[in-house]
Amino acid sequence: MRIDSLHDDPTSPARNVDWVLLVAAAALSILGAAMVFSTTKGTGDAADTSYLGREIIFLIVSAVVVAVSALVDYRRLREIAPAMYVVTLALLAGVLVVGTNVKGAQAWYAFGPFQLQPSEPAKIVLIVMLAAYLASRRNRLDGWPLLITLVLAGVPMALIMLQPDLGTTLVFVAVTAGLLIASGVKARYLGALALVGLLGVVAVLNSGFLEGYQRDRLTVFITGGQGASARAAAYNADQSQTAISLGGLRGWGYGKGPQTQAGYVPEQQTDFIFTAVGEELGFVGSAGLLVLFGVVALRTMRSAQLARDDFGALICVGVLVMLAFQLFQNVGMTMGIMPITGIPLPFVSYGGSSMLTTWASIGLVINVRMRRFR
């Protein structure tokens, strides 16, 4: 194939790269890096650039990741999906044995200065695996196929719950539900699943399975905070809402948020980074951030509609649900409309595993869209 003919052909993958999605996602990442610096530079004379430096390394690696995941034809993933799935299960099981424990969760593999959180790439593997399986069983999604789907999703979820990592588990729930809905499972099955899920949540909350602080974080959202850990959770929620509210329409300016710079909001470079956006950039900045996410979501949904096959479409739906759920859960948590669970804000929160996973998923969406003609 000649180069010029490649350019002439309107159906060529190279002519159908979704630049809008790419730019919106890149804008979010750059904004994220800026906010990471703002929240970690410290108050001393010499700014602490260690977090920013690592974040930039993550971004550079992300560029490679997005290129690879976009350029390798996604249809080849269909064959290797089971192998990826098994490897992922092994990684999730292994981390429980040899992983590093940070803040009470056994969720990280340590590699020198960097750490890998296997539950992050597991999100993509689950999306691809379920998309592949559901796409092949679209005409008879009941009985065994449905059960197999639930088992496929349930095993990694259980392993992640053992770390324990409630937030990531909830992302898996959302992705699985979204894919089941989109792939056309009958309403009565969905209703039954929802009922079982609801009963499961109640049972989990009332059993001893959750750590005390995890339950408190979830219930403080409703009860308002009784007891020490509930008060601490309520404090977090209160502080982040206060910081966002302080931002007002225009914000205090980059690097000038009083609560942010005083370090009043815990975990503000990771899970609570949206508070820094809210306080320093105000409604203008944080609504702008939501708009950028809206662009990413719209372009992803559009890719799902344009996809040439159900597999590609379901991949896009999975990515959409994953991003949308994380966004809503994370931002909603900082604004007090969702309970507090440890979920990073895609593109923006500090952290390599989350960043690489998010960009890999964007690569897949671009992949599906650019190959919609052949």
Next chain:
Amino acid sequence: MTDDAPPLRVAVIGIVCVSLFAALFARLYFLQVLQPTTLDEVRPVPTEEVVRYQAERGRILDRTGQRVLVDSRESIVVTIDRQKYATVEDKAGLLGRLSRVLNEAGVPIKVQDIEDRLVDPQYDPFKPVPIAEDVSQDLEVQLLERPFEFPSVDATRVWLRTYPNGPVASHLLGYVGAVNEDELAARASSPKHYEPGDDMGKAGVEYMFENDLRGVPGERNILVDLRNVEVGTASVAEPQSGDDLVLTIDLELQRQTERLLGEALQEARERPKRKETDPDVTAPAGTVIVLDAPSGEVLAMASNPSYDPSEFVGGIGAYRFAELTNASAHFPLLNRGIQSVYAPGSTFKPVTTYAALRTGLLDPAEEYNDRGYYVLEECEAQGAGCEFQNAGRTAYGKVDLHRALVVSSDTYFYRLGEKFSNAQTTLGPTPMQDAARAFGLGAPTGIQLPEESAGLVSDPATKAARHAENPEAFPVGDWFTGDNVNLAIGQGDLAVTPLQLANVYATLANGGRVLAPSVAKAVLDHDTGQPTRTFEPRELARVDLPPSIATDISGGLAGVVGESGGTAYDGFTGFPLDRFRIAGKTGTAQVEGKADTALFAAYGPTENPKYVVLAVLEESGFGADAAVPLVRRVFEQLPEVKPFVTPDPVTTTVPGATTSTTAAGGSGGSSDSGTADSSKDGGSGATDDTEQVEPDTTDTSAVDAPTTTVAPTSETTAPPATATTVPTSPTAPASSPDTAAVTPAGGTTTSGRRRPSSRPVRRRRERVT
């Protein structure tokens, strides 16, 4: 792709996503645009808190003002508050983080180590537990700035005492410990702001000069928000360091004196007994005092056994403290120089002499025929039971006052004792006691050290009072001639502290001026080094000591050291007496069932006395054997003497001579405990009562060991010695604090020192508004 499948429900997902976005926008709009928060609402008026910083405690210096005896250093201590820790949810996470930052800061500690400390009963349950000492300032900042990551963890600054010379002078210096509740209450209004956990002096000059040594804590009034995070500073007052204290002691002399005392006790333990039947010489304890005679300043005060004050730094364990206050260890915390009392024995004879000469009772030139024993005149008619002996019943022949002092003739002084009794109508009932009190006995000297003992000078009035108070323990209330006879040779109800005794000789050396002994020279401002207080020599009283009397006494005392036959003569063989003449008196106090307490008090140079040196060695045998060589070696450390000391040969000769002396003494049969004599006293009459006064000490009476042969050129001479009784016994119930202070060992009074509690915490916050 399967063609018969229904279309994907992407739109449903889309609708859900749109509604989620809408919810986020709505909430964001509400928070930031409709109901924005202002900073004033977020941060209510901060609470003011007082944070106190301990000031550095003043140093303690020796008399040169250059050599540091006690210093302070600052240490940053990481602590965990156990009460707060109990409420921490993620304990494993906290300890993991803490051990990680500690390791990063160079403190090797494992989570297990921290957990062990948290349950260690050694630490006060209501005080933060120290996790790591001497951490860096960076770590301190790191921990204090992140109270959320490190709940219940604090980094506090403490000042710790350091002792550059180890245990030297520990009894004088004392130690510091955490202030207890009573002490805290007593200092509630102190401008130096004591708080629980603060250190204060607990013994020695650390205790006596607490107000000078302690600095004024610094204060920061900080503003904190609701999370207790510092948001500003209202006011700051820097800590003011405590003042330095300059002592009178000379570090080098103190060090050498302590060394020599320890060696002398060791030698005493190894020396063979004079007689097989003698009690074992255990030499468990002793004391040496060196006074500067013209000023009363203490140049050295050694007490053995000793302790290391650094053991008290940061709190001493209960077990270790019990060891230090245990009788089997012979009370190492006790400063025997001022807290123990002993029978002075023959070292008291100069006071008896003074009383006899001053009252005109005695003609110093009159000769008395010492037959080796003395029978009271008043019961010669009855014929028996009234005999008092020299040691070994040795007869000295014709002795005048001078010779009686030189050879330590007890019979000469027994006779004086009876003469005082017979002259009651003209001299009053207590001429000897009056003299003793004039020389400062029976009352604390007032030295700037805590818990000084007063000693005891008994007279007819005190004896009667004691009997009236407790007739069972003291069945006899009358004062008999026998009491006077005993008192004349420094026995009976007479107990002195070594410092009091040293001061008696200082008074003799000073021509009658009784000075208050002092350990402190000055207090210096910490910053400028200028004295804020100085301690000048303080004359307490003046003994009326006419030159003729002074000459009679000092001449006799000089003879003890310098004349052939003198009880300290052999011990000073080879000493440069021609350049530095020394006067002194030996004493040997007998203790029931135990070896004698050895004493020697001396001053010199005799022409213009500058130094007084006293040694008291418990259960160490004859004063001449044990105490004289020790005092001599201390004299040899003095700058006036040191250049003229012949090196090694002399110092090695002394123990050698002592050993051979012992052998000669044994063969001479010159020493005896006089038990048989006491039994003879068990008849009727006045002396009988005398013995009954001390029912448990009837076996211990005084006898003087005469020097039967004097061979100045020979190293083997008979042992000169005096033997005296000790006033109380182990089973005698105490009726007064003074007698209670006397213990059978020749005087170990225990002092109930406060137990310092565990590690102090010096910085704490106190909510004031």
